[in-house]
Amino acid sequence: GNSVTQMEGPVTLSEEAFLTINCTYTATGYPSLFWYVQYPGEGLQLLLKATKADDKGSNKGFEATYRKETTSFHLEKGSVQVSDSAVYFCALRDTDKLIFGTGTRLQVFP
């Protein structure tokens, strides 16, 4: 079946460092791909998405490119802030439902 694998955390960075969180998927066809973020004490929010190969999703300085050759959707940000500290989930759309990765906790220190 379809699945998502993302790097384990926690990822600990200093403010203004470069961030990469790896995500790879296994799927039949070309599903839509998503990154969701869960800030402390808050619900899941959509961060960005890409619906077809080579699409780049972007939001709040975060980017991810849908790579069908490597079945990947890595999340990147050039300069993280303390306020980016959260848990990040990679997900794919499998017909009607989302299939999530295990989540990666990001901690950014000043």
Add this chain to the structure above:
Amino acid sequence: GAGVSQSPSNKVTEKGKDVELRCDPISGHTALYWYRQSLGQGLEFLIYFQGNSAPDKSGLPSDRFSAERTGGSVSTLTIQRTQQEDSAVYLCASSLGDFSYNEQFFGPGTRLTVL
């Protein structure tokens, strides 16, 4: 505007009791989803509604779990004879439609603790 709301926010119950969790989706959203977030299993899909019907119940872990949706709006997830392994955060989401590009908006969740 109002987002997805869930109640209660926290529920503590004793093993063997039944519990009901409620979800109020965003007005006008026809699709509604239930997920479960637990330490051992991560985020898992439970059930999907389109209108009042549930074309996909494949994620319900056992026959102790059931859900219904009435009036194309409010949904209730019922867990009968709760077990300790049912302890988790139960998340509800809704979307305008069920196309792959429709964003799913999540509620804050109900944290269920089974003693």
